[in-house]
Amino acid sequence: xxPTIPGSALANSEGQPPRAAGERALDCLLAAGFERIEPPILxxxxxxxxxxxxxxxRRLFLTAGESGEEFCLRPEYxxxxxxxxxxxxxxxxxxxxxxxxxxxxxxxAQGGEQTQTGLESFGRRDAEAADAEVxxxxxxxxxxxxxxxxxxxxxxxxxxxxxxxxxxxxEPWRRRLRRGxxxxxxxxxxxxxxxxxxxxxxxxxxxxxxxxxxxxKALVEDLLAIAGIEAVGGRTPxxxxxxxxxxxxxxxxxxxxKEKRAALEAFLGVSGDPDQAAIELRxxxxxxxxxxxxxxxxxERRNGFIAARGVGIESVRFSAAFVRDxxxxxxxxxxxxxxxxxxxxxALSGGRYDGLARRLGAPDDIPAVGAAITLDRLANGEKS
Amino acid sequence: xAAQKGNGAEGPFVLAVPSKGRLQEAAHAFFAxxxxxxxxxxxxxxxxxxxxxxxxVEVVYVSSAEIVGxxxxxxxxxxxxxxxxLREKAPNVGARFELLSPLGFxxxxxxxxxPKAWIDVRTMADLDDVAQAxxxxxxxxxxxxxxxxxxxxxxxxxxxxADYRIVESLGATEGAPASGSAELIVDITTTGATLAANxxxxxxxxxILRSQANLIAxxxxxxxPKARQAARDILARIAASEEALNSREVRARLRSPAQAVVxxxxxxxxxVPAIGGDVDPHGLIALHCPRDKAAELxxxxxxxxxERVSVAAxxxxxxxxxALYDALERRVGAA
Numbered sequence: 001x002x003p004t005i006p007g008s009a010l011a012n013s014e015g016q017p018p019r020a021a022g023e024r025a026l027d028c029l030l031a032a033g034f035e036r037i038e039p040p041i042l043x044x045x046x047x048x049x050x051x052x053x054x055x056x057x058r059r060l061f062l063t064a065g066e067s068g069e070e071f072c073l074r075p076e077y078x079x080x081x082x083x084x085x086x087x088x089x090x091x092x093x094x095x096x097x098x099x100x101x102x103x104x105x106x107x108x109a110q111g112g113e114q115t116q117t118g119l120e121s122f123g124r125r126d127a128e129a130a131d132a133e134v135x136x137x138x139x140x141x142x143x144x145x146x147x148x149x150x151x152x153x154x155x156x157x158x159x160x161x162x163x164x165x166x167x168x169x170x171e172p173w174r175r176r177l178r179r180g181x182x183x184x185x186x187x188x189x190x191x192x193x194x195x196x197x198x199x200x201x202x203x204x205x206x207x208x209x210x211x212x213x214x215x216x217k218a219l220v221e222d223l224l225a226i227a228g229i230e231a232v233g234g235r236t237p238x239x240x241x242x243x244x245x246x247x248x249x250x251x252x253x254x255x256x257x258k259e260k261r262a263a264l265e266a267f268l269g270v271s272g273d274p275d276q277a278a279i280e281l282r283x284x285x286x287x288x289x290x291x292x293x294x295x296x297x298x299x300e301r302r303n304g305f306i307a308a309r310g311v312g313i314e315s316v317r318f319s320a321a322f323v324r325d326x327x328x329x330x331x332x333x334x335x336x337x338x339x340x341x342x343x344x345x346x347a348l349s350g351g352r353y354d355g356l357a358r359r360l361g362a363p364d365d366i367p368a369v370g371a372a373i374t375l376d377r378l379a380n381g382e383k384s
Numbered sequence: 385x386a387a388q389k390g391n392g393a394e395g396p397f398v399l400a401v402p403s404k405g406r407l408q409e410a411a412h413a414f415f416a417x418x419x420x421x422x423x424x425x426x427x428x429x430x431x432x433x434x435x436x437x438x439x440x441v442e443v444v445y446v447s448s449a450e451i452v453g454x455x456x457x458x459x460x461x462x463x464x465x466x467x468x469x470l471r472e473k474a475p476n477v478g479a480r481f482e483l484l485s486p487l488g489f490x491x492x493x494x495x496x497x498x499p500k501a502w503i504d505v506r507t508m509a510d511l512d513d514v515a516q517a518x519x520x521x522x523x524x525x526x527x528x529x530x531x532x533x534x535x536x537x538x539x540x541x542x543x544x545x546a547d548y549r550i551v552e553s554l555g556a557t558e559g560a561p562a563s564g565s566a567e568l569i570v571d572i573t574t575t576g577a578t579l580a581a582n583x584x585x586x587x588x589x590x591x592i593l594r595s596q597a598n599l600i601a602x603x604x605x606x607x608x609p610k611a612r613q614a615a616r617d618i619l620a621r622i623a624a625s626e627e628a629l630n631s632r633e634v635r636a637r638l639r640s641p642a643q644a645v646v647x648x649x650x651x652x653x654x655x656v657p658a659i660g661g662d663v664d665p666h667g668l669i670a671l672h673c674p675r676d677k678a679a680e681l682x683x684x685x686x687x688x689x690x691e692r693v694s695v696a697a698x699x700x701x702x703x704x705x706x707a708l709y710d711a712l713e714r715r716v717g718a719a
Contacts, residue, residue, distance in 0.1 A: 046549075050525060053546045054537050175516045179546075220503070229501045229583060234526065234567030235518070243504045243514060359523070 025145035029098035037097040039080035045070035059105045073104035094123040120370035131332040132305030138371030146380025148340035155322030158331040162295040208248040216241035271319040340379035347377035396442040397614035400463035403445035410489035418625040458604035468595035482601040490597030496590030498568040508543040515547040529553040529560035530570035539592045558582040607716045619708040628698035632678035636690035638667040653681040
């Protein structure tokens, strides 16, 4: 824990930045009933690598335990807080936490330690109200910490999933769309990727066009037997057969029908004022014959809660194409930057992540939503 | 270490070479071809040595991984190491090292290989697709066994493959899929025989790096005047033997004047006058030309009036300009 320097904006004698900005943000969260938690700094690296992929490895500060297992310094708070919650005996119950402290990410010459503050809410069944509370508290805390002019963007990963469901997008395209949109690619870029691989066995694909799983599996087994290959390494003949079937279906039909593409295009193009967006989405759903009622009811309820909490709606923009990372977020997502801060990088970010608890070992999903503030990205926040 | 010894006094020039096995023999042979005889002090078990006739040079014998480490730390000026190890172990290779010369041995490719049974996977795009499906189906990422953690990460990122985990493997990587500790591997292969024996196949576009042993200069080593002189001496001899190996001397007598013929030969066959200077007034010419152009040049000279043309191999050719050293000096800055 670092000492607070009350009312001081000056660096202390060791040249450390003052903590006052973070403390101000934390006070805001504590006042709202989010109990402070201080999870461990050291965690098994595999948890973060499993969750975010090998790309985060170069950002992690890694170290090895006595018997060689890899540990890392926490690169963020959500997973550590969620782990602490799951082992607290309160797993599944409502628990709301706030935090303030260092996170560690290698950033080249800029060093590796940043101060984050934030909040996580677990177990609440009133999802939209919880979303709105976490979002607005995040904005309030960021403002208290020195965010001079916060501009927020919100999105809904669950809504996008609902659209894919309604349109009955087949599996390989569904994966590509989710990932492509999360990476910020245009539909055109996603669809222009070669839809099938240059497999050497067009004959196999042709033979499989009308086959079912069992038939395809038998064919793959035959092929492997003829080639004298014993199946080793992770994938079963059944899985290989399913991929052939997928490829065969891509080969035989047009990738995605024109009308569906147009509907996706129209959906992803919706952006602007959240209330206006809701009207536009209703209109699109109606004209496209898509049953998005449940998802849109939730969307409108959340907009109402956000407005009721006094968040200036003029500083919030909705974008249907803003979904963040499907590996993690399952619903409401948001981020905000401080237009007055140099570089104006995302200073506040968060969203709903109902699937995390189960991936960390809980028997079921647990509703969860959180927000994190990187203090040195605020105009008057801390510089690290 | 040696190169950083002393306050102000310049330490010796350090050349790091592999301490054992075929790599060491090949390195010795390479330097010997350049007329640089590496002498190991007190027999094969000593890890220090010298180059006969070059007193300012210290040869250290260390493992390949350590050579990269010493070059990165600026403890060795020159080192012999595979490009695979260099690119794996040292980030930012371009800014910290100069790859002076490929050495023609230690050839190996770093490749992505999957089980042969994956008959639906031939390219990285296939792998991406399969990795996504694997994860969607099992909730786990596909595991890649390798000792080339950094090379793998960079290559997979370039191909947009994200749904995988690296399992570090420090030996017998090719056995990982069979033993169930990984689904696929990234490893080094020379002939592909080891992969085949383990029922693995490389992907068509899965060659991460075509590696061979290189003579590598550390840009962070102390480059004082003595070190530069040693580097210049070593590189002059390497360049001399390399160029000689790839050139032929072509001699003939032409009806004078020969000036125009020489100029044309230089232009058409990439030849250079063997010892520079003015063309002999009696029509005697000597040219150095690329080995594969020598016969053609000789034939052409016959049509230009020569009666006999001789073509001879060269032992070493020294030139006032030393391209290898110039390349190094451009990187470390003028003295």
